[in-house]
Amino acid sequence: MTFIGFHASHEQIPPSELLIAVQRAEAAGFDGAMCSDHLAPWNPRQGESGFALSWLGAALARTDFSIGMVNAPGQRYHPVVVAQAFATLEEMFPGRFWAALGSGEAMNEHVTADPWPPKHVRNERLAESVDVIRRLLAGEEVSHDGRVRVHRARVWSRPVQPPPLLATAVSAETAGWAASWAEGLATVAQAPETLERVVDAYRSGGGAGPCVLQVHVSFAETDAAAYAIAEDQWRNGLVPPPLAWDLEQPEDFDAAVGEVDEAKLRQAVLVDEDPVALAERIADLARIGFDRVYVHHVGREQGDFLDAAASVILPRLKEAR
Template sequence: MTQFGYTVMTEQASPVDLVAHAVRAEESGFDFAVASDHYFPWLDTQGHSPYVWAVLGAVAQATSRLPLMTCVTCPTFRYHPAVVAQKAATVQLLSGGRFRLGLGSGENLNEHIVGGGWPPADVRLDRLDEAVQIIRALFQGGHVNHRGEHFQVESAKLWDLPDPPPPIGIAVSGERSCALAGRLADLVIAVEPQAELLHAFDRHGGTGKPRVGQLPVCYDRDREAAVRRAHEQFRWFGGGWKVNAELPGPSAFAAATEYVREQDVAESIPCGDDVGRFVDAVRPYLEAGFTEIALVQIGGASQLPFLEWAEKELLPALRAL
């Protein structure tokens, strides 16, 4: 049966509110939660970006059954992979085994802050490949030494090692990332309902593994207000991964989406309170073969009304599919 998740969207709420949202999501009956790992919001109008690993630690303690996952962490620029392994192991312990480590090749938006430049996509994937191997080695226990093209590890060891270690997910957007995920990941993550991505994942070893999709929605009893909010905060979403991964900051995202209209956003993101519209947006993910689908409710102040509505109306309709 398909599982439906909630996104702890760090770009649009304070850390205190994010924990409260996750607690309410568990109470509302969501099957799992994912959390974004950013240093910047995409647009200034979103207004937040706390340190997600501290938030995850708090959520792990404030909830009791809700599975958690980063969606996604880049383990190659801001963070060294050995440090990511330590973070993930700690959250797995704090959550009692409810954590999955979602990884990706990153976005210039967040990774530029360390001043290391922003290489082309093929180099970023090479770095991700090497990083995942380091993380897996550390999850196996013992001391790890690594002399690679991109990373050095000197006698590293995780002293607090969960059993089992967190499963690893990898975000995909094309053939090469699908090949990497099929070879190294326990699950695949995508933000578009493209069956060809899942087929490529399967060709490279992903058959039978979970596949997690994510899509934005904007609930509001006032549909016009929902459309305005989606446009103000999420109009960047339609730019596509190849563009979004390259832009260096919120001002660049604002400039790139200057001519995106409210009606353009409303055509790609379900807005309002029509359950059927939301179900129709989810359906392509089911048809593509996703086993888990995480919803992103747009707007920090709208989370609790959305979660109440989801509990009473949306989740029952989705499960009826």
């Protein structure tokens, strides 16, 4: 049975409003939530970037379902700090926190003034960081000298069981690599054939745990209104990797997009005025092989989407699953 979650976008919504939105999402019938972890928004019009780890403590305290996050240890976050943060959240809210770890994006990491490494180096750094985090969560004293450096670190306040650490991947190559260490896979909606390759690479590589999909949608009373939201708020979805990993400023994403290609944007975001049709489109993606689907309405105002989710979208998805 596919788990249907709500994605909380820190880049678009002030933390206080996002806290209300995640509570409304639980009341609407979502099975859980996940959130982004950015220092900067994707474009200037989004205009927000709350600190995810602070927000998660409040969100978990005000809800009863599970909430996870995407996180990139190794540059902006030292893995010892990440381990301590994860341990505290899981100790307070047992069985309700998870994280999907990735190699990061320059837009969030460049602020340290350290050089931005190439992808293979970032993957090596991620693998070392995951090992450090897991050892600390297991109660070890850790010293390490490699892509990351650690000196006699211990995490004293730990949960009974550590939270699951998933991997983020947008390509089959990365998904196959992650299968060796991850407790699940998280990716974003792409062409169905690409998603099939990503899931197959992870599973055929021995990858265990859930396969998680984040789906961007734009819902409004008319198709034109829904498209206008996507064009204003999520044109960054037209910037593909590896370029998207290497840009530093929100303005850089607007410049990279230039004139918006409507057909391509409609591929990146499910634009729809019909909640039934939207539910069916989400269900089609879930059937590719995903255990969890987190739905991200790309508008800054979440109320109408959450109302439609409660009355139509979630009931239809639950019928489909």
